[in-house]
Amino acid sequence: MSQIMTNFDPKNEFSDRMKTEQTYWFVFISNSLLLQHDEEGYSVPCTDVPPIPMKEWTPRQELPMLNGKPCVAYSLSTPPADMKGLETVGLRESWNVLPYEFYNAAGKAAELLYWDENTRYCGMCGAPMKRHTVISKRCTNCGKEVWPQVSPAIIVRIRKDDDILLVHAKNFRRSEMYGLVAGFVETGETLEECVIREVHEEVGLEITNIRYFGSQPWPYPCGVMIGFTADYVSGDLHVQEEELSNAKWFNRDHLPPIPDKMSIARRLIDDYVAEKASATKVKVKDEQ
Numbered sequence: 001m002s003q004i005m006t007n008f009d010p011k012n013e014f015s016d017r018m019k020t021e022q023t024y025w026f027v028f029i030s031n032s033l034l035l036q037h038d039e040e041g042y043s044v045p046c047t048d049v050p051p052i053p054m055k056e057w058t059p060r061q062e063l064p065m066l067n068g069k070p071c072v073a074y075s076l077s078t079p080p081a082d083m084k085g086l087e088t089v090g091l092r093e094s095w096n097v098l099p100y101e102f103y104n105a106a107g108k109a110a111e112l113l114y115w116d117e118n119t120r121y122c123g124m125c126g127a128p129m130k131r132h133t134v135i136s137k138r139c140t141n142c143g144k145e146v147w148p149q150v151s152p153a154i155i156v157r158i159r160k161d162d163d164i165l166l167v168h169a170k171n172f173r174r175s176e177m178y179g180l181v182a183g184f185v186e187t188g189e190t191l192e193e194c195v196i197r198e199v200h201e202e203v204g205l206e207i208t209n210i211r212y213f214g215s216q217p218w219p220y221p222c223g224v225m226i227g228f229t230a231d232y233v234s235g236d237l238h239v240q241e242e243e244l245s246n247a248k249w250f251n252r253d254h255l256p257p258i259p260d261k262m263s264i265a266r267r268l269i270d271d272y273v274a275e276k277a278s279a280t281k282v283k284v285k286d287e288q
């Protein structure tokens with residue numbers, strides 16, 4: 001067996017379990033996920049053998065158990081001739097058709113396969129890396145260890161009076177859609193400093209009251225999105241043209257198309273929309 005692809009040992013406990021138990025198989029072909037599609041909808045294949053045969057050298061990765069069943073991810077460079085009733089769905093699109101825990105597991109699978117593919121050789125001496133634990137590798141020559149790395153990015157909902165700031169980024173796939181200011185954290189920067197810098201760079205505004213809202217794994221290819229809210233202080237909207245094509249203040253009563261339900265961007269916007277609903281309820285209660 002190749003020293004490079006040592007992340008799979010046919011003799012170990014993991015592979016014995018694979019042969020005997022029903023397993024969820026997260027199979028990737030390029031960036032698409034292989035899903036079973038029948039009258040009940042889409043699902044992650046759950047069988048006792050891989051839905052598409054693996055070669056000895058096929059990159060693969062063990063994942064945490066899901067619903068009491070083992071999970072294994074592997075990737076294929078080309079689709080098989082016989083898809084056996086399976087369909088490929090983009091990872092991002094899969095969140096529309098899978099329960100969240102399966103989408104999330106697929107995201108983790110994609111991140112770990114990406115990490116595996118990008119750490120075949122040691123960055124210090126160039127020798128092959130060997131799997132040490134499920135989520136670490138060690139250099140076969142100098143002993144350097146590596147783990148999967150996560151790239152943090154911030155996303156922020158800015159409030160001005162009763163409106164929020166929405167932007168259209170040039171990389172949005174839907175031309176009419178608006179989202180929130182977002183950007184990667186730089187080395188040596190706090191998350192709050194990143195929020196201030198990104199807002200200043202992208203739309204030229206000064207903000208205050210930066211508050212943590214929530215976070216979401218963002219496996220494109222290995223990120224985590226950290227959501228904040230903030231209040232406008234000063235400045236006129238000035239769009240950074242390399243990244244954005246538009247930025248506007250919107251009220252909850254007249255929102256443009258916004259991101260999909262599962263995204264943290266949407267949760268931040270829905271949270272703002274829900275404020276009026278709860279305010280209306282209070283008002284109705286007061287009048288009674």
Ligand SMILES: [Zn+2]
Binds near residue numbers: 143
């Ligand atoms: Zn090395």
